[in-house]
Amino acid sequence: MTAVLTIDEIVGIDFGTTYSGVAFAYSGDPNTISLIRHWPGSNQQTSVKNASLMIFEEDGTISAWGAQAEKKTLKSNQTIARWFKLLLDDTHSNYLGTASRHASKPPRKTAAEVVTDYLTLIHDHLISHLKSTYGCMLFNCTPIEYYITVPAIWSDKAQAVTKSVAVNAGFKGKLEIVREPEAAAIACAHIEHVDLKEGNRFLVCDAGGGTVDLISYQVTNALPLQIKEITVGTGGLCGATYLEHEFEKLLRKRLSKFGDKFLNERGLSSLFREFNDYLKVNFGEDDDEDEFNITLCGCDIDEDEEAGISVGCLIFSRAEMVSVFDPVINKVIDLIENQIAKSNRTIEIIFLVGGFGSNGYLRSRIQGMYPDISVQQPSDAWSAVVRGAVIHGLCEKIVTTRKVRQSYGVSCNCHWDPESHDKDQHYVCKVTGDEKASGCMSWYVTQGDEVQHAESIKLPFIHNARSKKRTSYEYDLLCSVAETPPKRSSHRMMFL
Ligand SMILES: Nc1ncnc2c1ncn2[C@@H]1O[C@H](COP(=O)(O)OP(=O)(O)OP(=O)(O)O)[C@@H](O)[C@H]1O
Numbered sequence: 001m002t003a004v005l006t007i008d009e010i011v012g013i014d015f016g017t018t019y020s021g022v023a024f025a026y027s028g029d030p031n032t033i034s035l036i037r038h039w040p041g042s043n044q045q046t047s048v049k050n051a052s053l054m055i056f057e058e059d060g061t062i063s064a065w066g067a068q069a070e071k072k073t074l075k076s077n078q079t080i081a082r083w084f085k086l087l088l089d090d091t092h093s094n095y096l097g098t099a100s101r102h103a104s105k106p107p108r109k110t111a112a113e114v115v116t117d118y119l120t121l122i123h124d125h126l127i128s129h130l131k132s133t134y135g136c137m138l139f140n141c142t143p144i145e146y147y148i149t150v151p152a153i154w155s156d157k158a159q160a161v162t163k164s165v166a167v168n169a170g171f172k173g174k175l176e177i178v179r180e181p182e183a184a185a186i187a188c189a190h191i192e193h194v195d196l197k198e199g200n201r202f203l204v205c206d207a208g209g210g211t212v213d214l215i216s217y218q219v220t221n222a223l224p225l226q227i228k229e230i231t232v233g234t235g236g237l238c239g240a241t242y243l244e245h246e247f248e249k250l251l252r253k254r255l256s257k258f259g260d261k262f263l264n265e266r267g268l269s270s271l272f273r274e275f276n277d278y279l280k281v282n283f284g285e286d287d288d289e290d291e292f293n294i295t296l297c298g299c300d301i302d303e304d305e306e307a308g309i310s311v312g313c314l315i316f317s318r319a320e321m322v323s324v325f326d327p328v329i330n331k332v333i334d335l336i337e338n339q340i341a342k343s344n345r346t347i348e349i350i351f352l353v354g355g356f357g358s359n360g361y362l363r364s365r366i367q368g369m370y371p372d373i374s375v376q377q378p379s380d381a382w383s384a385v386v387r388g389a390v391i392h393g394l395c396e397k398i399v400t401t402r403k404v405r406q407s408y409g410v411s412c413n414c415h416w417d418p419e420s421h422d423k424d425q426h427y428v429c430k431v432t433g434d435e436k437a438s439g440c441m442s443w444y445v446t447q448g449d450e451v452q453h454a455e456s457i458k459l460p461f462i463h464n465a466r467s468k469k470r471t472s473y474e475y476d477l478l479c480s481v482a483e484t485p486p487k488r489s490s491h492r493m494m495f496l
């Protein structure tokens with residue numbers, strides 16, 4: 001008998017709120033992970049991620065996407081779709097509900113349709129990239145496995161929707177969902193110079209455009225690397241886009257004396273572009289320069305000390321830049337503090353990844369807060385999530401133990417206990433004559449419980465049946481995001 005060695009193409013897709021990336025590796029050569037760096041409209045410029053943007057015409061066709069759409073000025077009959085990823089999670093009780101207000105899409109399209117459109121563009125670009133990299137013959141005979149990442153706090157329903165949307169977009173075959181901070185953690189733990197030893201505890205902070213996701217791990221085995229979650233993942237809405245809001249406040253303070261001369265839609269978008277492309281990304285450590293300039297489009301004012309205008313440029317002091325960054329960074333630090341407290345202050349390393357996670361000033365503030373912790377910014381922090389997704393696909397079971405993010409259980413009737421049950425739950429069972437309580441919850445796992453990879457959880461369950469003919473019964477699996485799940489079943493719980 002001959003053994004057949006299958007060599008697969010492992011593809012990671014980081015579908016981000018503001019930017020998306022794709023990485024791939026051949027399972028026969030797992031040490032070489034490639035990233036798509038050329039995107040339509042980026043000309044000679046390379047980028048490991050492409051903007052999650054699309055411009056729609058009135059008839060629903062897409063005239064530009066990604067880097068192409070970033071450069072375009074929107075015409076009155078066009079609609080821009082942005083931040084549409086967050087519309088896939090309609091769990092309004094969590095913070096994504098607020099975030100969705102930033103999202104825009106053509107009104108006649110559903111969120112799932114818009115995401116399908118975007119993922120179809122990503123899929124088609126990937127396929128043509130793979131064909132040109134490997135040649136059509138090799139491409140045609142290589143099975144592809146896809147690993148698509150989602151935020152840590154994504155509900156089970158949102159994960160299922162993401163999966164079905166990805167299938168509709170063409171990602172067929174093996175398709176698995178990976179949590180973004182878990183993928184980032186896997187990538188960080190695989191950095192060569194990071195010598196993680198058994199017992200080391202580290203926190204991953206994935207600071208992106210919209211959201212900041214955090215989770216902490218302990219190394220349970222150094223070689224092969226195995227890690228376990230030591231906290232439940234948390235997150236907040238304090239990504240780099242919120243710096244833009246603070247910057248706008250500063251602009252209004254400086255320039256409102258000129259009416260809408262500079263603060264009109266066009267003027268503001270050009271100021272934001274300058275801020276995003278230069279000021280924001282280069283704002284770093286304390287010893288940097290003290291003045292930060294941006295060009296003021298259509299400026300015919302030579303000098304205006306009060307507005308801080310000099311030779312057609314708007315000048316900002318370091319203190320002003322700090323006032324833009326600090327309100328957002330303080331929220332990131334609160335999230336980090338919460339994780340460190342949950343780990344019983346045992347964290348030794350903080351890895352900062354994601355676009356905002358690459359920022360120098362963010363790193364220096366966090367290091368200043370935690371002098372005893374090593375705060376590390378991997379050189380390719382922006383692509384950590386997508387590379388981690390590929391590593392996850394190449395070597396399974398790196399994360400051996402996870403903390404359950406929500407409680408799962410079934411509604412049932414229990415033996416009556418006057419101490420713990422309410423009077424309105426009381427009844428006498430017609431089959432056994434026992435006193436019982438209705439509408440109780442039997443939780444299989446509760447938030448924060450540790451579960452092993454691929455572990456199945458079973459609980460005994462007795463159904464007193466009146467009819468001998470019916471042999472099977474179905475029960476709804478319910479879940480609760482409350483820190484302490486309720487004892488009684490209620491409409492506020494979610495069905496799975
Ligand atoms: N050096 C930097 N300093 C500050 N912000 C940066 C820097 N580099 C990139 N960014 C910003 O990071 C954001 C993109 O980061 P990333 O791609 O990690 O986010 P995302 O994956 O789209 O968002 P999310 O993870 O919230 O879904 C953009 O807003 C970009 O302007």
Ligand SMILES: [Mg+2]
Pocket residue numbers: 014016017180206208209354385
């Ligand atoms: Mg991201």
